[in-house]
Amino acid sequence: MANEDSFINEVSEEVRREKLFRYIRRYGWIAVLAVLILVGGAAFNEWRKAQARAEAEARGDAVLTALEAASPEARASALSGIDGEGDAAAVLAMLAAGQAVEGGSPGAALDRLRAIAENPEIDPVYRDLAALKAILIEAPDLDPETQIARLEPLTVPGAPYSLLALEATALAHVAAGDTEAALSVLTDLMSDSAASQGLRRRASQLIVALGGSLEAG
Structure with missing residues (x-):
């Protein structure tokens, strides 16, 4: 009986192994694919973060170089030539606007600031700052009532x-x-x-x- 029980156990174990191997052959590719997706996704995220860091560093270097230009006009022109999107573009535009005012071109500064203030895709922090700067630049040419009305929001x-x-x-x-x-x-x-x-x-x-x-x- 002992030998018979042992034989039955061995056969049962073999059947279980066979079923397991069949499952692996049939569905194992799913597990492999899942692992590849996880590893690939993590690698892509790290690459994207590295790219964003590199772009931010390059933009910062370009800003520092632009601000070293000899005249406000040259600084404004250099800042306007730096690529940026969204909030980064808004910051660059405000820096350029500041240089334009310093260089005696408030009109060009106002155009930049209004474009930021009226862009709903820009963070409110930058929109409000651009609007406030625009009002302060225009203040000498505005009557007090108009200033107050524009400041109210x-x-x-x-x-x-x-x-x-x-x-x-x-x-x-x-x-x-x-x-x-x-x-x-x-x-x-x-x-x-x-x-x-x-x-x-x-x-x-x-x-x-x-x-x-x-x-x-």
């Missing part, structure tokens, strides 16, 4: 540059001769916990210059 609580927009709004009220409105805006600004020390200092100086009370702020 940027002063919404939670907007990236709401506090800077409030400061510009207060200055526009001063230009319009509305001291009371300016003091109200500056008081609100001073009470905002997110206001930086530099911003608080400028606001407090303006409040004093306008005859307001810091204790009331």
Whole structure:
């Protein structure tokens, strides 16, 4: 009986092995393919990250080289020639706009800034910054009421540059001769916990210059 049981066990084991081999032959390619996909996907992701790093480094080097040009016009031209997409392009355009203003070409700067501010595909952080810069560049040629109206969307609580927009709004009220409105805006600004020390200092100086009370702020 023992020999018979052993024989039966061996046959059963052989049958199981045979079934296993059949499964491997029939479905083993799926496991191999899955492994290849995982390994290939990981390799592709690493390659893509390396490419993105290399492109970012090359763009950074190009920006540094552009900013070393002798004149603002040359710097603006060099910055405009650097390739970039999306938010990177927005940053490059704002850098070029700054150089254009320095070189006495505010019109060219405004064109760049407006294009960023009106592009819904750009991050709001860059859109709002471009819009604020454009308003500040145009400020000497705008009446205070127009400045205030254009700044209003940027002063919404939670907007990236709401506090800077409030400061510009207060200055526009001063230009319009509305001291009371300016003091109200500056008081609100001073009470905002997110206001930086530099911003608080400028606001407090303006409040004093306008005859307001810091204790009331």
